[in-house]
Amino acid sequence: MPKRAITALITTVIALVLLLSFKTPADSGAAGGAPALVSIGPGSSIGPASSSGPLAGGPGAGDSPTPPGTRPPGTTPAPTKVTAKGSGTFTGDAVQEQFGVIQVQATMTGGKLTAVTVVQMPTRGRSGFISADAAPILESEAIAAQSASIDSVSGATYTSEAYAQSLQSALDHAKG
Amino acid sequence: MTSNRRALPVPRRWSIRTREIVAVLILNGLLIGAMWIRHGGLDQLADPSGWFIALGELVGLYGGYLALIQLVLMSRSPWLEQVVGMDSLAAAHRWVGFVCVWLIVGHVLLTTIGFAIADGQNLVVEAWTLLTTYEFMLMAGVSLVLFIGVAVSSVRVARRHLAYETWHGLHLYAYLAIALGLGHQLVTGSDFAHDPLAWDYWAGLYVIAAGLIVAFRFVEPLVVSVRHQFRVVNVEDEGPGVISIYLGGRDLDQFAIRAGQFVIVRFLVRDGWWRGHPFSISAAPNGRWLRLTVKDLGGDTMSMASLAIDTRVYLEGPYGLLTGARRVRRRVLLIAGGIGIAPLRALFEELPAGPGDLTLVYRASRPTDIVFRDELDHLARARGAVVHYLIGARGSRAMPADPLTAAALRQLVPDLRQREVYLCGPTPMMEAVRDGLRASGLPPGHIHFERFEF
Numbered sequence: 001m002p003k004r005a006i007t008a009l010i011t012t013v014i015a016l017v018l019l020l021s022f023k024t025p026a027d028s029g030a031a032g033g034a035p036a037l038v039s040i041g042p043g044s045s046i047g048p049a050s051s052s053g054p055l056a057g058g059p060g061a062g063d064s065p066t067p068p069g070t071r072p073p074g075t076t077p078a079p080t081k082v083t084a085k086g087s088g089t090f091t092g093d094a095v096q097e098q099f100g101v102i103q104v105q106a107t108m109t110g111g112k113l114t115a116v117t118v119v120q121m122p123t124r125g126r127s128g129f130i131s132a133d134a135a136p137i138l139e140s141e142a143i144a145a146q147s148a149s150i151d152s153v154s155g156a157t158y159t160s161e162a163y164a165q166s167l168q169s170a171l172d173h174a175k176g
Numbered sequence: 177m178t179s180n181r182r183a184l185p186v187p188r189r190w191s192i193r194t195r196e197i198v199a200v201l202i203l204n205g206l207l208i209g210a211m212w213i214r215h216g217g218l219d220q221l222a223d224p225s226g227w228f229i230a231l232g233e234l235v236g237l238y239g240g241y242l243a244l245i246q247l248v249l250m251s252r253s254p255w256l257e258q259v260v261g262m263d264s265l266a267a268a269h270r271w272v273g274f275v276c277v278w279l280i281v282g283h284v285l286l287t288t289i290g291f292a293i294a295d296g297q298n299l300v301v302e303a304w305t306l307l308t309t310y311e312f313m314l315m316a317g318v319s320l321v322l323f324i325g326v327a328v329s330s331v332r333v334a335r336r337h338l339a340y341e342t343w344h345g346l347h348l349y350a351y352l353a354i355a356l357g358l359g360h361q362l363v364t365g366s367d368f369a370h371d372p373l374a375w376d377y378w379a380g381l382y383v384i385a386a387g388l389i390v391a392f393r394f395v396e397p398l399v400v401s402v403r404h405q406f407r408v409v410n411v412e413d414e415g416p417g418v419i420s421i422y423l424g425g426r427d428l429d430q431f432a433i434r435a436g437q438f439v440i441v442r443f444l445v446r447d448g449w450w451r452g453h454p455f456s457i458s459a460a461p462n463g464r465w466l467r468l469t470v471k472d473l474g475g476d477t478m479s480m481a482s483l484a485i486d487t488r489v490y491l492e493g494p495y496g497l498l499t500g501a502r503r504v505r506r507r508v509l510l511i512a513g514g515i516g517i518a519p520l521r522a523l524f525e526e527l528p529a530g531p532g533d534l535t536l537v538y539r540a541s542r543p544t545d546i547v548f549r550d551e552l553d554h555l556a557r558a559r560g561a562v563v564h565y566l567i568g569a570r571g572s573r574a575m576p577a578d579p580l581t582a583a584a585l586r587q588l589v590p591d592l593r594q595r596e597v598y599l600c601g602p603t604p605m606m607e608a609v610r611d612g613l614r615a616s617g618l619p620p621g622h623i624h625f626e627r628f629e630f
Contacts, residue, residue, distance in 0.1 A: 005345060005450070012352070015318075019356075022314050 087111075091119060092170030095162040102162040106170035113146050115139070116167060121159075138163050147171070184463055185432040187494060189501060190255040197259065201245065204381070208237050211374050228290030233365075236283030240361055240378075242276035243354050244385040251388035252492070261497045263627040270330070277327040280357075284320055312359030319360075322353035341451070358382065397492040404431055406489035408443070409465060411481060414547040418515065419481050420458065420469045423489055429463030434500065435522035436598070438628075439493035441468065443483060452492065454628065458518040458548070460526035469547070471515035498598055498626045500527050505596040505622060509589055510536045511580065511609055513601020514545060516628075520600050521548050524555055531560025535589055539566045539580060539601065564588050580609050582616035593618050599625035 087109045094103040107115040116139040134156040141150040148168035152160035212234055220226035248256070249269045257265065292302035307317050328334060329346045338346075362375060409424035423441075425431070433439070438456040442449055458469035470480065498519055508527055510520040517538055524536050536556070540546050546565060556563045568575030578584065586592050597613060599606045606625045613623055 002341070004342075008345065012349075016352075019315060019318055 088174070089117075090170040090174040092166035092168070092173070094120065095165045097158050097162040102159065102166055104163060104166045104170060106167060106174060108174050113143055113171070116142050134159050134163070142167055184429060184461055186434050186501075187258075187432045187437075188254070190258055192255050192259050194259055197256065205238070205241065207377075208241055209234070211371070211377070212237060215371060215374070225290045225293035228286045228293065230290075232283050232286030232288075232290055235279050235286060236361070236365075239276055239279030239283050240357065241381075242272055242279060243350075243357070244381050246272055246276060246350070247354065247385040247389055250393075251385070252392045252495070253388050254392065257495055258497065261626055262495050273330065274327060277323050280320060280323050310360070310364055312363055315356040316360035319353045319356035322349045322356070326350045326353065393492075397490065400431070400492075401490045404428060404491070406441075406466075406491050408483050408485055408487040408489060410485065411483050413481070414469060416544050418469065418471050418547050420467050421455070421480060421483065423466040423468065423491075424464070428461075428465065431461075431466075433457065433461050433466070433494040435460045435526035436498035436500070436519045437494040437496035438519065439466070439468070439491050439495070441492075442490040443480070444488040444490055445484075448479075449490075454495075456496070456519040456522070456628075457494075458521045460522050469515070469518040469521075496626060498523070498600065498624055502624050503527065503596045505594065506530075507533045507591060507595045508535070509585075509592065509595040509597045510534075511539070511585075511597065511599045511601070512536065513539045513580075513605040514541075515547075516599075516601030516606075517547060518600075520598060521552065523598060524552065524561065529559060529561065532562075534559060534561035535595075536561065536563045537566060537580075537585065537588060538563060539605070541567075541569045543567050578608075580605065580612070582612040582618075585609075585613075586616070592616070595622070597623045599623065600628075603627050 089105050089107050091105045092103060094101045102121050103119040105117040105119050106113055107117065118135050121135070134153040137153050138150055138160060142148060148164045148171055150160065150164055150167075217230050217233060220230040246269060249265050249272065260268070288299060288303050288306060291297075291306065292299050295302060295305075297305070307314050326347055326349055329338060329343055335343060362378060404425040404427060406423050406425040408421060410420075410422035412420045412422070414420050435457065438454050440452045440454050442452050453470070455468035455470050457466050459467040496519070500523065506529075508529060510524060512520045520536065524534065527534060536552065538546065538552070546567065549565075552563050555561065566575070566579040570578055582592070589595065592613075593616065595618075597618065599609055606627065610623055610625060614620055
């Protein structure tokens with residue numbers, strides 16, 4: 001074999017080994033692929049939404065949010081009606097989705113779910129767009145349902161599931 | 177010489193038709209588009225960045241699809257080669273290759289622009305983020321560079337300045353490029369990440385394409401070469417710059433090959449085993465040896481005159497459509513230009529023909545360029561066939577006009593239009609003769625030729 005071919009072969013193998021040993025932050029870090037965390041969606045509690053009666057029970061007014069823990073994706077707990085009384089913001093678990101982490105914060109006023117704020121979401125890629133588009137829809141659905149029992153936004157099934165899961169855990173915190 | 181011909185095996189013929197292959201390719205193309213729509217490809221068109229990303233995805237999908245088609249085109253699959261011919265496959269490969277690389281470049285540009293708009297970033301920052309934070313994306317970036325390199329090295333201007341082997345070596349990086357692009361498509365690609373069905377489908381496409389390459393480029397030639405143990409048994413001078421290499425081996429009467437076909441041989445010597453040579457067999461298969469006749473085209477063909485007897489040979493093939501299998505008519509006209517005589521010499525021996533059925537027209541610029549003259553004259557006498565030698569540079573006193581125009585040929589062969597025609601020679605000559613014959617009313621289906629410059 002000509003010398004040049006051997007040189008090329010060796011160079012290629014070395015380059016390939018270097019390339020394959022490259023780790024994206026997604027591989028090494030725990031926070032998922034999206035480097036920047038951006039909050040999307042309405043920041044403050046908006047006025048009262050639909051009325052589904054007073055919600056009873058539970059302490060936890062002004063609770064400090066529990067530190068978010070990551071739950072394995074794909075295990076959506078059975079949705080329950082919000083039963084927390086009082087007000088405050090409750091941060092849900094950070095849920096790992098295909099392209100990043102979704103985490104939401106529920107704002108409760110007088111025992112009613114009045115707003116859902118996105119703490120973190122994938123910002124880039126198709127998933128990022130889907131999330132950005134889906135977040136307001138999912139929020140209004142949750143407020144209407146007064147629970148995490150929300151329909152998936154079409155084209156954003158994974159985002160919707162992760163959103164619901166995080167919201168559910170926020171509501172669980174509110175319930176105490 | 178031809179008594180045991182009937183006992184010899186011939187290559188299997190596949191009953192696949194071009195239009196069936198094209199139909200399968202188009203169907204898969206539509207399926208890919210349909211899956212993209214099912215995955216919400218069109219839903220993205222709500223905003224400008226979505227337009228870029230949607231189009232970028234689509235273009236990327238088809239770029240990947242064409243890359244896989246490229247693998248199949250170059251897999252030397254017998255069913256494909258027998259239907260389309262190696263020369264047309266090579267031409268298609270060239271064309272599809274450039275389109276494929278343009279699509280991949282388009283995919284990268286459109287997707288990056290789309291993400292940049294969505295993120296409000298400039299292109300360079302966005303490209304950097306994509307490369308460094310997404311799984312398999314750096315590999316995909318390297319893949320892009322390799323694809324572009326392969327394409328640039330194949331542009332005509334570049335080809336002229338590159339040795340064949342350099343170009344071929346660079347071309348091998350296309351395999352690496354496809355492999356490096358695989359991850360970002362199947363893992364990061366939004367058309368696959370969420371859909372196991374699409375993932376399985378594409379993985380299946382990759383497996384099929386790679387499987388064909390492995391089976392027909394590596395396993396089959398290896399099996400054939402080990403089974404038959406091909407060796408150089410003789411090397412002979414045929415004329416100025418033309419030599420014949422005789423290959424012997426084990427059980428050659430079991431090796432399926434027909435007159436008019438060619439093989440790709442590698443002589444297993446320290447200095448040159450990596451080089452494959454496409455050589456036509458120039459004598460009808462006889463079950464004892466194969467004769468390959470080649471002209472020195474510069475390069476290294478000349479060193480073959482010094483090939484040691486007993487050199488081992490790795491052989492791929494046989495390939496080629498220029499065989500008796502395509503003959504429909506009883507009467508045959510063979511037209512050879514220069515070294516194009518090699519496969520036609522084999523056909524002249526093998527094609528079954530009664531007296532008067534077989535005519536050979538052999539064109540050469542100089543008398544010394546005529547090879548196999550004794551053999552051809554002998555075969556003609558024995559078979560009741562006719563040979564016309566047309567010797568002389570065009571425009572010279574001996575050959576004032578082109579002797580291969582349809583009108584000139586009809587002077588030599590009055591029943592031209594009732595014959596099956598086999599052509600072999602330099603590409604311009606073949607094209608000119610083919611066009612002339614078609615114009616004179618010979619149906620295209622009865623004109624057979626294969627280009628050897630690929």
